[in-house]
Amino acid sequence: MTKTAxxxxxxxREELCKGCGLCIExxxxxxxxxxxxxxxxxxxxxxxxxxxxxxxxxxxxxxCPEVVIEVxxx
Amino acid sequence: xxxxxxxxxxxxxDVVTHYCPGCGHGIVHRIVAEVLxxxxxxxxxxxxxxxxxxxxxYLYFDxxxxxxxxxRGTAIATGVKRSRPDLFVFTYQGDGDLxxxxxxxxxxxxxxxxxxxxxxxxxxxxxMTGGQMAPTTLIDMKTTTTPAGRDxxxxxxxxxxxxxxxxxxxxxxxxxxxxxxxxGIRKTKKAIAAAFQTQVDGLGxxxxxxxxxxxxxxxxSPVDSFKWVSEVMTTExxxxxxxxxxxxxx
Numbered sequence: 001m002t003k004t005a006x007x008x009x010x011x012x013r014e015e016l017c018k019g020c021g022l023c024i025e026x027x028x029x030x031x032x033x034x035x036x037x038x039x040x041x042x043x044x045x046x047x048x049x050x051x052x053x054x055x056x057x058x059x060x061x062x063x064c065p066e067v068v069i070e071v072x073x074x
Numbered sequence: 075x076x077x078x079x080x081x082x083x084x085x086x087x088d089v090v091t092h093y094c095p096g097c098g099h100g101i102v103h104r105i106v107a108e109v110l111x112x113x114x115x116x117x118x119x120x121x122x123x124x125x126x127x128x129x130x131x132y133l134y135f136d137x138x139x140x141x142x143x144x145x146r147g148t149a150i151a152t153g154v155k156r157s158r159p160d161l162f163v164f165t166y167q168g169d170g171d172l173x174x175x176x177x178x179x180x181x182x183x184x185x186x187x188x189x190x191x192x193x194x195x196x197x198x199x200x201x202m203t204g205g206q207m208a209p210t211t212l213i214d215m216k217t218t219t220t221p222a223g224r225d226x227x228x229x230x231x232x233x234x235x236x237x238x239x240x241x242x243x244x245x246x247x248x249x250x251x252x253x254x255x256x257x258g259i260r261k262t263k264k265a266i267a268a269a270f271q272t273q274v275d276g277l278g279x280x281x282x283x284x285x286x287x288x289x290x291x292x293x294x295s296p297v298d299s300f301k302w303v304s305e306v307m308t309t310e311x312x313x314x315x316x317x318x319x320x321x322x323x324x
Contacts, residue, residue: 009075016088020096020289020296026256043095059256061079065100066091072075 008056009072012046016068019043023060023069029053032060082107084116084136092130096296098253098286099127102195103134105263106166110137113270119162120154122147124171127201131166145176148183151190162273164191169210170200173235180235184279187244191269192281194236197288198307205291209233212310217291232310236283240316247272247280248316253287254304277320285311 010031012023017039023046024032033049046060046069054071061069081087085107093099110116119137123129125144132139142150147165155163172180172194183190199217200206206219210232214223240248247269251262262284269280285307287299294302 016090018095022096022296022300025297025300041090056078058079062256062259063101065093065095065097065104067081067085067100067104069079071078073078074075 006051006054007074008054009051010048010054010060011070011072012048013068013070014039014045014047015041016066017043017045018066019045020065021046022063022065026059026063028057028059029055083111084119086134086136089134091134093127094288094290096287096289096299097127098197098284098288099131099195101253101259102166102193102262102266102284102286103131105259105266106193107135109263109267109270110162113267113274115162115270115274118160119164122151122154122163122165124165124167125202126168126171128166128168128195129202145171145174146179147171147176148188148190148192149179151192152183152186152188155188155190159189162270164193164270164273166193167195168201169194169196169198170208173209173233177235181239184239184245184281185242187242187246187278189273189276189278190280191273192279193266193269194281194283195286196283196311197286197291198232199288199291201288201291205288209235210311212307234311236281236316239279239281242279243319244279245281245317246278246319248283248318249281250283250285250311250313250316252285252303252308252313254285254300254308258304272320275320283311285313 031054032046034044035047121139207217249265252258272280289296289299
């Protein structure tokens with residue numbers, strides 16, 4: 001069985017992210033994780049870990065204080 | 075792929091706010107911009123900003139903003155609303171601003187029943203100046219001016235200003251909500267929309283108290299500060315609608 005492409009896509013605008021980790025905490029499917037690298041401001045930004053699990057529920061965009069997360073739908 | 079979330083029309087894009095990571099202000103700013111867009115008020119909205127962390131909110135809001143002297147937000151909003159009743163006027167104030175230096179202005183504008191909306195961000199400390207004790211600081215809470223915890227015998231008890239003004243006949247709608255979870259954020263948006271609609275309908279004064287996390291001054295991680303709001307802060311400041319006289323006035 002071939003793997004189907006993810007139906008939803010989460011894009012974190014990483015240079016604007018402050019690494020508070022709220023999106024990581026409140027994501028029920030563990031789609032996001034903390035990055036190993038730092039961004040220009042010196043924060044460990046959030047980045048997608050397992051996009052196949054995303055249901056497009058938008059909770060990450062709801063809790064993000066900086067409005068840096070974009071969710072795309074098929 | 076289609077973008078699901080649209081950027082709030084009245085929130086400036088690609089601006090990094092000066093708020094600390096995990097601060098509740100960013101979330102409430104976005105909610106205010108979203109509600110103004112949904113109620114189609116952005117073109118005639120005037121926000122009165124406080125002294126405090128939100129002093130620079132005019133850098134992020136894409137509508138008209140007046141900067142007030144410390145605590146005088148509701149007095150300025152009164153003047154604006156009385157001289158231009160066609161405008162939509164609301165204040166955005168913190169606990170050090172609204173419930174400490176601005177107590178007189180807050181109480182008297184509420185007692186007059188001015189047709190304005192007040193958004194009251196309660197984070198239990200003076201955030202901008204470095205986390206000193208505010209009137210709303212909880213008992214036994216450690217701040218820079220109460221290093222052993224707030225002692226009620228010496229420092230008094232937390233001030234419940236929203237309960238105080240909710241008793242006044244002029245206050246039409248008062249509610250306390252919390253930024254502590256996705257559910258809390260959705261409830262906050264509903265409460266702010268109800269307060270704004272109260273003014274649009276010309277019913278009178280409304281105040282929404284938002285319990286908001288301040289991870290830096292509470293010396294907690296953003297996730298822990300969200301938990302602290304829901305587990306500790308809501309025991310002192312219970313959530314819910316404190317008064318709703320909309321049906322009586324309407």
